[in-house]
Amino acid sequence: MFLHDFLHLPVRLHLTACYSLLSTRQGPQVALTPAAQARVFKYEGASGLPRGLRMSLNLVIVLCLTAVLGPTLVHTLCSGSTDANKVRLSIKTALGDEAYDWDESEMFLFKATIAFAMRKCNKKQYEVSNIQVCNATQRVSFWFVVTDPKTEDLVSGKDVEKAVRMSRNRINSAFLLTDKTLEFVNIPPTLAAPVKPATPPWLIVFGVVIGLVGAGIAAILISTFIQKKRERGGIKEREEDEEEEAGQRNGVFCTVQEGADSNINPGFIEDDPFTKL
Amino acid sequence: MKRESRPSWEKPAQFVLACVSYAVGLGNVWRFPYLCQMHGGGGFLIPYLIMLAAEGVPLFCMELAIGQKMRLGSIGAWSAISPYLGGVGIASIIASVYLCLYYNVINAWSFWYLFHSFQEVLPWAECPLNSNYTGYLDECGKATSTQYFFYRETLNISSSIGDGGGVHVGQALCLLLAWIFVYLCIIRGVTSTGKVVYFTATFPYMVLFIYLIRGVTLHGAMNGLRYMFTPKLEQLANPTTWINAATQIFFSLGLGFGSLIAFASYNHHHNNFERQAIVVSLINSGTSIFASVVTFSIYGFKATFNYESCLDRVRLLLLNNFNLAEDAIIADNISYWVTELNNTYPDQFADLLPKLEICDLETELDTAVEGTGLAFIVYSEAIKNMPLPQLWSVLYFFMLLLLGLGSMLGNVTAITTPLQDIRFVSHNLSNEATNGLVCLFCLLLGLGFTTRSGNYWFTMFNDYGAAFSLLLIVLIEIISVCYIYGLKQFEKDIEDMIGHRPNWYWKIAWACVSPLIIITLFIFYIISYIMGGTPTYQAWNKDLGQSVTTAYPPYAQAFIGLLLVSSIVCIPLTALCTYCSRQRALSTVSI
Numbered sequence: 054m055f056l057h058d059f060l061h062l063p064v065r066l067h068l069t070a071c072y073s074l075l076s077t078r079q080g081p082q083v084a085l086t087p088a089a090q091a092r093v094f095k096y097e098g099a100s101g102l103p104r105g106l107r108m109s110l111n112l113v114i115v116l117c118l119t120a121v122l123g124p125t126l127v128h129t130l131c132s133g134s135t136d137a138n139k140v141r142l143s144i145k146t147a148l149g150d151e152a153y154d155w156d157e158s159e160m161f162l163f164k165a166t167i168a169f170a171m172r173k174c175n176k177k178q179y180e181v182s183n184i185q186v187c188n189a190t191q192r193v194s195f196w197f198v199v200t201d202p203k204t205e206d207l208v209s210g211k212d213v214e215k216a217v218r219m220s221r222n223r224i225n226s227a228f229l230l231t232d233k234t235l236e237f238v239n240i241p242p243t244l245a246a247p248v249k250p251a252t253p254p255w256l257i258v259f260g261v262v263i264g265l266v267g268a269g270i271a272a273i274l275i276s277t278f279i280q281k282k283r284e285r286g287g288i289k290e291r292e293e294d295e296e297e298e299a300g301q302r303n304g305v306f307c308t309v310q311e312g313a314d315s316n317i318n319p320g321f322i323e324d325d326p327f328t329k330l
Numbered sequence: 331m332k333r334e335s336r337p338s339w340e341k342p343a344q345f346v347l348a349c350v351s352y353a354v355g356l357g358n359v360w361r362f363p364y365l366c367q368m369h370g371g372g373g374f375l376i377p378y379l380i381m382l383a384a385e386g387v388p389l390f391c392m393e394l395a396i397g398q399k400m401r402l403g404s405i406g407a408w409s410a411i412s413p414y415l416g417g418v419g420i421a422s423i424i425a426s427v428y429l430c431l432y433y434n435v436i437n438a439w440s441f442w443y444l445f446h447s448f449q450e451v452l453p454w455a456e457c458p459l460n461s462n463y464t465g466y467l468d469e470c471g472k473a474t475s476t477q478y479f480f481y482r483e484t485l486n487i488s489s490s491i492g493d494g495g496g497v498h499v500g501q502a503l504c505l506l507l508a509w510i511f512v513y514l515c516i517i518r519g520v521t522s523t524g525k526v527v528y529f530t531a532t533f534p535y536m537v538l539f540i541y542l543i544r545g546v547t548l549h550g551a552m553n554g555l556r557y558m559f560t561p562k563l564e565q566l567a568n569p570t571t572w573i574n575a576a577t578q579i580f581f582s583l584g585l586g587f588g589s590l591i592a593f594a595s596y597n598h599h600h601n602n603f604e605r606q607a608i609v610v611s612l613i614n615s616g617t618s619i620f621a622s623v624v625t626f627s628i629y630g631f632k633a634t635f636n637y638e639s640c641l642d643r644v645r646l647l648l649l650n651n652f653n654l655a656e657d658a659i660i661a662d663n664i665s666y667w668v669t670e671l672n673n674t675y676p677d678q679f680a681d682l683l684p685k686l687e688i689c690d691l692e693t694e695l696d697t698a699v700e701g702t703g704l705a706f707i708v709y710s711e712a713i714k715n716m717p718l719p720q721l722w723s724v725l726y727f728f729m730l731l732l733l734g735l736g737s738m739l740g741n742v743t744a745i746t747t748p749l750q751d752i753r754f755v756s757h758n759l760s761n762e763a764t765n766g767l768v769c770l771f772c773l774l775l776g777l778g779f780t781t782r783s784g785n786y787w788f789t790m791f792n793d794y795g796a797a798f799s800l801l802l803i804v805l806i807e808i809i810s811v812c813y814i815y816g817l818k819q820f821e822k823d824i825e826d827m828i829g830h831r832p833n834w835y836w837k838i839a840w841a842c843v844s845p846l847i848i849i850t851l852f853i854f855y856i857i858s859y860i861m862g863g864t865p866t867y868q869a870w871n872k873d874l875g876q877s878v879t880t881a882y883p884p885y886a887q888a889f890i891g892l893l894l895v896s897s898i899v900c901i902p903l904t905a906l907c908t909y910c911s912r913q914r915a916l917s918t919v920s921i
Binding site for chain 1: 441442444445446448449458459463464465500503504506507510511513514517518522649650653654655656657658760762
């Protein structure tokens, strides 16, 4: 229980407390000179210590231990644990000139968004303090673990993954980043489902073009057909005209007889001029 | 009924544009830049231009002269030169049929890509996701998204030529559209073709010009252009360079198919084809060079883009593994950091070594691609990285479409003209009906190329269908014109048509230089066929995400043999038939 209590304290506090106890550096909290330290340890084994001093000594020792072990514990919880997730941000790639610097406040925002994601998914009251971060690098990458608000156990990686997937969009937009520039290394992004229109668009264009070409061919064929018909009609007329002229040029005028005999060649009969079309 | 006179071009310009449209095809865009790259960049222009003068222009002029003089398609023209040579015309037609069958499939692919460009995100820009949306599909992850789109979504290619599959419905629809389009353009023969070529001959130049401006302003284009224009003159000592230059000129001008004879047969008797031949050949070669400038600027852009992406990946890898601040490593100081980190953390660095890519701009530029791979994979990869990719994609595939269509017009005319010369056909069927039947026939057979293994058959037709037979056809053409018909008679005919005799350049080229070059090419082809061993093809392996070299199975090799032999064998067969029928006629007369 002690250990869990101290884990809530910022790691830095632990470290500075420890350093101030174990080294000559003056720390903000407890300032014991090396002589005093020696006296502390010398008196450790002594039975003649007053009770209050012994208790405070125990406290200091425990403090030291957690200071040393605490970060290590968080460290092993973080990167050693299978439930930890690595996050990598590429802010400069995403935003270029408008890139913001990654500082404590941004880290706080990150923890808050993860806590938000966990709340959305699990419906439990996650706090910012439930998100532990470690191994931050210049790349802007770090590992994080999530602890349960009530039981202080680590939340399994699968649940974290589920929560992150659910609110991925919100997390991305909190940082003005995208799936590619805010990477959760073990959580591959769900790619957007492709939009499939009812009719493939190429068929529409195809239909238009083939309709136009077909109409063109039909138009040409019909006009050719009409032209040929007219020509045939015109040729017959021309043929009749030629033969009639030939008849005229020959100077042969045949009179039309009603009920003509078969020995009169109708081709050389001059038609009545008024019936010509 | 009065006999209609032979239709003709409304203006000589239509004839020139038709020839330009026919000659300037996809080969100018996807074969010439490849050859330029393989054979020393700017230095390749030397053998190319020499071959143009020695072989290209004379043969082109000869075909135009024959067509214009005889005023008949290829069968009639060669029968007029000598009755035993009708087989040359038939061989030309068969080669044209083979070409028509598979060439329009390329137009179908252009249509497919063109229609797919009307989307917000180009479908070949990103890999599709796998079933649980956690990553990309395996096949797409191993290959690139453009390769995946071509092999899987466009072709749905099977793993070998033996695994046929069903017809790809989208491809079949696009092929149908391509043939309907061709029919619309040739429906009334020369009168409709003459109007269409105004557009098909000029629009590709507009697009190329726009692309030139876009290309040279792209980031990294100068790398590609510098690579192309730095001549590597030692390549000129390599005989393959000269052979490839000669072959490229030969096939680029479209000699031997009978299309030029067909086009020229619709000319007026006194059309000055000599000047037109020079103009068209120069335009064709100029377009090749122009297109390769555009291609190399785009190569440079693509190579620079890939190189910088590679550097970025390496930088991220180092940053993430060594947890350095984001702005510590930039593209310029990566090599410094690599040595620094190697010295500071040797163990950690050694672990990282397998994942560390080596980024080299020269290697990226060296990846030479030709053919459909260049047009549909490399170019679309470059386009997807440009700003406003939909516009560039639409422009580019529309240009490919027009280039392919222009060549198709010539090839289909090469088939329909001799057919219409046959009295039986011209008396019983109208112009439109003949053209329609030819298109329908080619469409139905061409559906075979839209099956899952269709691309492998396509490659087979592309490599073996026309190349070898064309060389033989043109060789027989030039020898028969010079030595059977007689060069003197030919000169007289030309003087009759254009008013002056051909000068010494033409005569030397026709009589000596061109036949020698073709004989050399012919021998080279035969040797490479024999020495090449079992013919192989590139099969797409979807597990590896790349092409693997596979040998053709025996039935496919037999089919290759059939392709090679089927058009050539017409020549001796027809000569034999003519001889036999003449003997019979003589014997009946004498009896």
